[in-house]
Amino acid sequence: MAYEENLDRFKRENEAALQGGIIALDEDEKNVIYVALNKKYRLSDPEEFVRASAYVSLVLDYGYSQEQIDIEFTVPHRVPNIHSDIVVFKDKAKKTPYIVVECKREEASQGELDQAVEQGFGYANSLKADFMWMTSGIRNDYFKVSGFGGAERVENRIADLPKEGKEEASRAKYTKGGKDGFELEIVEENELTRKFKQAHDALWAGGKRNPSEAFDELDKLIFCKIWDERTNRKPGEPYDFQVFTDDKGDDLKRRIQALYHKGREKDPEVFKEDIRLSNSELQTVVGYLAGTDLGKTDLDSKGRAFETFMTGFFRGEFGQYFTPRNIVKFIVDALPINHDSVVIDTSCGSGGFLLHALDKVRREADKMAEDGYFELASVQHHKHWHDFAENNLFGIEISEGIARTAKMNMIIHDDGHTNVIAFDGLESIDTMRDRTKNQGFKPNSFDYIITNPPFGAKVKLNEKRYLEDYDLGCKDVDWIDAKLKNITVKQKKVGEKDFIRRTLLDKARDQQTTEVLFIEQCHRFLKPGGYMAMVIPDSILTNSSMQYVRDWIEEHWRIVSVVSLPQFAFAANGAGVKSSVLFLRKHDDATTIAIQRAKEKAQDDIHARKDGGKALEKLIKEKAAKLKKGDATIQQIDEELVAKLGALDAQGNLTTDAKRKLKAEADKAKKAHEATEAYQQWKAATSEEYNERIATLRETLNDEFLAEVKAKVNDYEIFMAIAEDIGYDATGRPTGANELDTVSRELSRFIQHVESGVPRPFA
Known part of the structure; x- marks a missing residue:
């Protein structure tokens, strides 16, 4: 801490002593003067701040007169001469030492403080003092020295020093x-x-x-x-x-x-x-x-x-459990969370998102007090935010130690810890509720999810059987492949007649990343119309292998916003994964069913067309037939075999052995040719030609599918933003600016329009 900050705090804490003339500061405020002793010491020594405060406390709090106290008192029988920081005497003549005070700077290490205790005991024993006080301002240890063995440090610890006129503490x-x-x-x-x-x-x-x-x-x-x-x-x-x-x-x-x-x-x-x-x-x-x-x-x-x-x-x-404050604040500020909202963080770590949500509702209470709804700090004011903290705020953290830290973080901020549980956030919600006995953990019951799940961790089927209960825990299949192979997808009943299609194969993957599974788990927790804001790796948004995840999101969520964060956003926490914040609004079952049916009908129509799926099937069969038929040399060998067999048959000499021998010779010739570079080049060129035609046709059919779905499914605006300056740099140092503040305000306005049902908020 800078000297000026220390000095300001010193003056605040010792205002009465400064005004009462117990101590004083010299003209340039570089030295403290002990007025009654007429002694002056430099405050550039951090121990002097502690000693001056201890001296003042002995006078004002404990009632000892300044005539009973000395500073830098010589300790006898010590070579070279050693001085005790403070000695309190029983008499004003300063003949009988009573209390020895050993002072250390506030930032002293544990080892230094323990050594200071021993040093203080040495001085107290040499002076035959009754009591010893070791203080760093931050830590205070009190001991009775007389009447105890020289090595005793536990049994002779006392609660406090005796005040003037008292013989015992x-x-x-x-x-x-x-x-x-x-x-x-x-x-x-x-x-x-x-x-x-x-x-x-x-x-x-x-x-x-x-x-x-x-x-x-x-x-x-x-x-x-x-x-x-x-x-x-x-x-x-x-x-x-x-x-x-x-x-x-x-x-x-x-x-x-x-x-x-x-x-x-x-x-x-x-x-x-x-x-x-x-x-x-x-x-x-x-x-x-x-x-x-x-x-x-x-x-x-x-x-x-x-x-x-x-x-x-x-x-x-535990860097993985910490989300920088600027990112947390941005997410919470962007969402219309109020005291009636039910909020959960499914990977709450140390509780940062929950705390900011609580702070937002506390500020809401302050604003209502300003507007005259109730008095600030009144029972109603406290109830407004505390009911939210106790009943509407939920968190899940897999680590017991970190969950306890999240609770402590909430308690220190005046509560909100009641519904933080130590549990695997990807477990069945019913299992979660039953084992924790917390009835608040129910599907389809939360208004907002604000979270930053762990990235890259793998959930393995042989370790967590619940993986097979996730849509996104099952193997994906492209819709064109599904039609070509006549694959039937699993359906989940949601009503008497309605079904939600699982767009994935009903076969569990061996493993899946946690961030993907949390997208689906959060969907289970939210009410229809509820919002999720999640930090995700950009791979979910961009990698071709993640298309099935994006398809699932499209069917189950309304994409509200994607806000790109800089590469270094989590660098200070040891993570370098490029990330974005994804804001989603949960569809109701009817909307999901409508989207899936629209997709299914479009797929059926395209696949049934002669220039669509039928043409693709024909092209695939044509490729297989051509490769099977072989190049000109292979065809010539086959033609020669047919001719030889025909000639023998015409002569009446086509025996089984002759037929087998000719075919074996032909197969040998073909295998020999197939091993040549010329044949391999033909095969590669033929495959490439057909693959390009097939890929082009697949791409055309998929483009037509997307266009048809877009035409049938309601189109909507998505709020996109790129934040480059987020208030700190790659080392974590503040930059003095924060683009997320502006993005948050605009996104909040966008969400208001989404809620109002306006299809083109910024049109």
Whole structure:
């Protein structure tokens, strides 16, 4: 953080001390002056910010007089001379050291902080002080030194320092309303980000456990912290999520586990594993978070803090689960989501799409408050967006750890986590509902799907039998080939008389990519008329091998928009696949049936024509006959064989053995000729000639088919856009501009026209 930012925050946090003359800044604000001590130190040292704040807290929060405190106090029996950062004395004469304070910079590593604890103990023992406080501003550890063994660091940890006039520290530092203690503190975004990061680093411990495990454990503790804040308490009653002075053995662990088990009762599908931390690890992490009021800290600040920490971690460990904010915002802004909408992300990852949908509805509530429908921050205002969060917002994530992170991300943003489940998003929806006991997961029940499914992963039939239940999990067949081979496609009944055709062979593929299957699964989730916005690889839009997917989309969806993203859109997350955002609106069954019937009739008509399918069949047969007949030499051999057989027959000498011998000689001659380069060139030239004629005719017939379908099926506009500057470059650095903002506004207007039924919105 820049010096100026640190200084501004320092002045805000210590405003009372600056106005009261406890500390001062020199004229150019480069040094802090401890007024009573007449000492001045440079603020270019980041530890000085921490020390000055600790000094102020000892005076204002703990009640010690400035005459009882010294800075840079010499520690005896140390060679060379060593000075303690702060010493609080029992007397104003400064003869009896009482509290030793060891300060470290806010960005200090876990190793530096642990070393600082040892250093502080060394100073406290040399000075025969009773208490020691190690602080980095972010982490605070309190210990009683006297009366304990020199190596004790767990049993002698205490909740807080004793205040002036008290011989012992209070049992708990943080209490409801701050009665007989301190109330939880609202912190700024940067400080909260550092708390999250340093708590994670303490759990990671330089490799003691892998980063994802550390992240998972931190998630659990953040949840416990929030749950603790929401527990009803009387004024003065201590919070459970903190170290108590009288903690013995597993006391802290039992309190944390009790909070966690309450959470697991509410979210059994995600919160499955116990907290797996030692007492000392719990003490350390709880120490980072205990004093912070996550509930009252500004929503945007705590949300961005968690996202900043989470994003940095996800890029290294779980990049595939992270969609850049600019792309998420573009998709959500383009769609007319409101508090009545039922929204799902079928591959929700860390919950970015769900959070932006929730934020959109929260802003809707703010606008309604401005328009006078209710008071801002009133019960009605809260209910407007919170009901949406609790009842209308759904997410599926296959990874339990990531699903838990998504829930935590939602909780930190003031909830919306209730309907996030850890499950395979491609499983049967009925299976999903039955196993999770969440009745909200039903087919044909969602208004909007906003998602970025994993690309390129393969679902294999021998591992996931549900593949055969997907249309797009079955082998495709070109309509011309289907007619030529008389292949009958499977049909699915949707009413008493109506059938939806499966335009694919009723034979499962060995495997299919996840992004293709999610297109069909999302169709199952949506109501008719519902919208899906999905990030897809461009191969679905352009590769000839993906034509069957495009055909299926055409029959089941109204294509609303295709917005092309630059190659580097996901480069910062380790993905270089060229992608686009596809916006689709689900057809009702009647429309799908009508499109399929129109296609089927067009195919039947074209295939039945003499200059259509019949001509193609004739050409294919002609090719086979010509290749079978062979070139001039082969024909000559056959003619000579016929002549010889005729002559022998006329003479009455055509015996079976003679006939067999002549045919064998002819076959040998033909095989010898077929091995020659001349014959191979003829065969290749003949095949190429017919193949070109067949391909040309197939292309003509397919063009006629497409033209006929276009004439019979309602034509419509598609919103197309290419975004080149999306607000960041290939390294993730902001560019200062974002074309997606403009595209989003225009696309939103286009969708309004689509909803109004206007066939040519921009005509």
